[in-house]
Amino acid sequence: MGRNRNETPVPALVQPAATSSSTRSYLVRRLQPHLPPWLGVAGLGLTGALGNWRWEGSAAAGVGLTLASVALTGATWWAGKSTSQQRRLHSAITVAAGSAWLTGACLAGPVTGALDDLYLIGGPVIALSWNVRLMLRTSDPAGESADKGLLERVGLARAQIGAAKVEPNRVTAPMLLDAGTQTNDDVAKALPGIASALDVPRTAVRYQPDPDSERRGELVIVPRDMLADTVRWEEAGPAFPGGSITDPLILGVYDDGAPLALWLPGNKKAGRNATHLLIAGMTGSGKGDGALNLMTEILTRTDVIMWLSDPKGFQDFRPLLPAYDWAVEGGADTEIMVEAVKAVIPARTGWLGSHKYRQWEAAAAKPQTDPKHSCHDDGTACGCPGLPFHVVWFEEAGVSLGLLGDDAFNSIANLARSAGMALVVSLQRPSHDQISTTTRDALGGRLCFGVPNATAAGFMLPDSVLDAGAAPERWANRRPGYNYLVTPGIPEERYASPGRTRWFTEESVSLMETVAQWAARNGAKVDPVTDKAAETVAGRAYIDRRRVDVDAPDTEDDDVIDETEPLVDDEDEGIDPEQELPELGDGADAPLVQETGHKPDPAEARQLLAQAIAEFEAAGRMVIGPKDFTDWCDRNGYSRPWVSERLKEAYLEGRLADAGRGRWRIVQQMSHA
Structure with a gap:
């Protein structure tokens, strides 16, 4: 019954926490999106030093660098029209501050006056501001394209996946569907495609809709089947x-x-x-x-x-x-x-x-x-x-x-x-x-x-x-x-x-x-x-119900013979086992029960039926019906319809209770109770 664990590759959306063997690669992958701002600050300082070596004290270079700074800042503001207002403003301020420092560093020198302090303080602040902005985004750029591609392949291109909550062998990601064009039913229909894209079993992908919204829910993915190993x-x-x-x-x-x-x-x-x-x-x-x-x-x-x-x-x-x-x-x-x-x-x-x-x-x-x-x-x-x-x-x-x-x-x-x-x-x-x-x-x-x-x-x-x-x-x-x-x-x-x-x-x-x-x-x-x-x-069916006395001592085996007991009954003690049996007399082969051919009259039949009901009760059979009287009908020459009518009479008299489907429950009499 034991099964091998299935090692399934996990896509970017559902990567669990890295193990010790892959810590380095995990850290590199996580740090890569945050490196560009710091590389930009380093490049700015290097450019300022080279520019000072080339243009130190040059009035013409000062005019050209100033115009270039203004033009670059304006171009950044214009290019940010399609982005959010915050990103547009953040980009323009970054470009303006960087170009202004570069102009001063090229003309006067990067370590002249307060320029070096501005670089050492302002550079990390600018870089960190972009790092913070990146961390506050609703999705990780490292997995954003993969997630968008996944949703596009399953017909949910406009849906958005939020930051995934990663637990041991379980990833939960909030989903926001496109307003007016997508519903939670669309995600339910897309689950087989998502499982196929992630290369996991169909039962490993679930979607839990938000009961208060038709376009919100949580996508749950279990990459590895932890049930494969049987537990005894x-x-x-x-x-x-x-x-x-x-x-x-x-x-x-x-x-x-x-x-x-x-x-x-x-x-x-x-x-x-x-x-x-x-x-x-x-x-x-x-x-x-x-x-x-x-x-x-x-x-x-x-x-x-x-x-x-x-x-x-x-x-x-x-x-x-x-x-x-x-x-x-x-x-x-x-x-x-x-x-x-x-x-x-x-x-x-x-x-x-x-x-x-x-x-x-x-x-x-x-x-x-x-x-x-x-x-x-x-x-x-x-x-x-x-x-x-x-x-x-x-x-x-x-x-x-x-x-x-x-x-x-x-x-x-x-x-x-x-x-x-x-x-x-x-x-x-x-x-x-x-x-x-x-x-x-x-x-x-x-x-x-x-x-x-x-x-x-x-x-x-x-x-x-x-x-x-x-x-x-x-x-x-x-x-x-x-x-x-x-x-x-x-x-x-x-x-x-x-x-x-x-x-x-x-x-x-x-x-x-x-x-x-x-x-x-x-x-x-x-x-x-x-x-x-x-x-x-x-009645007796309950009183005599199956019970096992766990404290009762073990009984002797029925096959064990007690040597102190006589092997012959007292009345048979004088019989010689070697003697021949006597001859049968006339009529000795007559049946013990004679067929009388007598059919009971109605009053006697009712009495016999009442007696049969009492016998059922004594035996613990408290629910009966006409089919239970088949043998009785054969012995007394009555039909099952006749028995059905008598049972209805017994019900009216209170001797039976209706149990449904043509069955009757015997009501215990006071003497029996």
Whole structure:
């Protein structure tokens, strides 16, 4: 997975700071534009000495030099008509002062009277004034022609590039477009040409428009791909083990070396909204490793619980199973989990509201000892148990959406953020046939890995990010782990900057198992509010959910025989194994279950149906539909339409609740509750 660094030549616009090996050439190149004024002063002094040797005391030479000085000053003023007023005046004063001193030096001698002092003081002042003027210009002459030529080649000839800000492997240059003829969209269209002219990858050039102007923005160029070298997850591990979910979740690095981070809870002081997250990428793009990066970050925080739905049977996440509060493998179990989430949301928002939290914050996860967050009317501290943050993760959500429909996700995606919950939805292609636009927009945050084409990129990334230069289709699955992150809490100019998540190898499994064991012992436990709401809806499916007791002693192997135990049951102790079996009598081969041919009457059928519903409930299957009664219909001679009508009757009686798409959720009876 390791890659060699690409050594790319960097043009004048994007030259980073010089290294020690090129210090001399760098200094020479930087000093060259400032040498002409000093060369002019030196030449003026030499000319004065030669002129004095030739014309000392000559009246005719004095007249000629005076006229020449006046003519040269006038010509300079006239030639400066096309320049700025400041440059015109500066040039004329320089020429007038220099020609006046030269006239005096030629006639009287350069060291006569005050002429030498004027030369030693005035000469450097004149030269330095031009040096200062050069440094205050908006662009460097050494790179001006190259930059102008670059912009001209890409169709932005009238645009202006300001002084570039050079950082390690990142150059940011302000751009000012021609008023009335150029817009920020023109720069977005020209980005491929700029990348070609600079000989860098297309993803190395981005443009961030100024939101307050249609002709201003910043051109960002990253000359060298710092993501080429793969970083293994086990080399660093989780970023903040034992920290809070409010700390940043570090997934990897950006292409300039900055940490790739996101947040799920909101923060009012930081101006950051809570968010859900949509993860997408084609097969082989590194989406699985990216999910593991995020998941291990979440599971090592002490104020968060996680529910997981994975139709792949925990293929990637099995080492982490002890850390989940509830994990299901998809299908009917995911239906139950979704129904539980629907019930948990109002219970959690009610708790937050009664404890005076406008949104979830870290203090909500701790026992409520602060009177400001008390549910008591008298203002005293209530001491209620805290409410941990709650992450619900739907892996390969395209499968779940196909079974449940978009309505199931729409309702929870729009309300869960207010309840201190975050949904993480992961799938390969978030197209309209996989996930609705409403649900996709409600998820907010996007972690986009390589995709097969620009159309797929448009499903994940906003148009403004694509216009700024983001192009995940350029990688496809050839650079696993490369991604774009769009989420609250990071600057918008970072949205179009590629990052890379860390790589999980076979050696990382043992560390993942250690993380899971640590989380099971030290992580947050489900709160009473969430626990009661989920149990009320999901019943045995939640009560008997997958849990791993990390403190339980190792059990004995079932294949090991205890030599102290008898090998034969007591009732079989007198049987001789060598004796022949007795002959079968008449009727001994009759079936144990006789076909009666009896069809239950309507009242009996309703009773049998109610009994079947109770059996589903006892088995933990809390979401059912007519197709689940196929075997029952075959045994009793009834059709699925008949079952559908009876289920509707049970719904009217309050035994079932509508779960959508022709499915029903079993409502626990008081005796069961």
